[in-house]
């Protein structure tokens with residue numbers, strides 16, 4: 516072994532050891548916070564995708580599960596809000612780890628409902644705990660009747676992934692969009708898991724048509740919003756797509772398009788996960804026609 520290589524291995528090991536506690540501490544100071552939407556319905560935020568919980572007589576339903584590391588805090592919050600009820604149903608809006616990571620820790624013994632694509636993708640992930648796999652799946656629509664509360668699950672055409680659903684709380688006029696909405700920021704479109712820019716935009720447009728001015732919209736990420744907020748997101752996507760299509764029509768390479776940027780108007784949508792550069796690259800490769 517060359518001395519230089521040994522040194523770099525030692526350095527790498529030290530870096531790894533230093534990084535480990537940082538990773539463990541990532542959730543330490545995160546609190547689960549609720550936003551009341553109706554007497555029996557709350558949006559919950561913490562680390563990862565926003566959740567929703569519905570309390571209906573003896574039933575307790577949760578939409579999305581964040582990360583396993585958040586499970587104890589989520590359980591404590593559910594107990595505080597629901598008066599000691601136990602979770603009876605968990606719904607997953609889609610396959611991503613920041614929405615399904617807590618499945619096993621929260622709902623190993625209760626029904627877990629998701630799009631069938633979520634089950635097939637998670638089943639192929641050998642790291643994913645088997646007890647956290649969805650038990651009830653569907654491909655189009657599923658309606659739950661929980662003590663006079665109607666919860667409708669609509670499967671959407673491929674957009675963020677190929678297994679996205681939106682969850683409607685009909686009496687409260689509230690909808691959980693999953694990651695078909697990143698409120699106020701560039702969206703992540705997971706083309707590696709069946710998502711597409713065209714599908715994402717088409718879904719956003721068709722969902723807007725199902726909202727009224729009073730509907731409360733829970734985004735996968737960001738703040739609680741409404742029809743106008745979803746429209747702003749659609750407007751941003753259409754405007755930035757047009758910019759990037761213009762660059763392509765002018766013969767620019769991807770890197771030249773990134774260099775040109777999207778202009779001042781869209782800077783506030785940039786965030787650490789989907790930077791302006793990443794969003795431009797997503798749009799550059801969009802299959803739109």
Ligand SMILES: [Zn+2]
Pocket residue numbers: 609611675694735
């Ligand atoms: Zn996602």
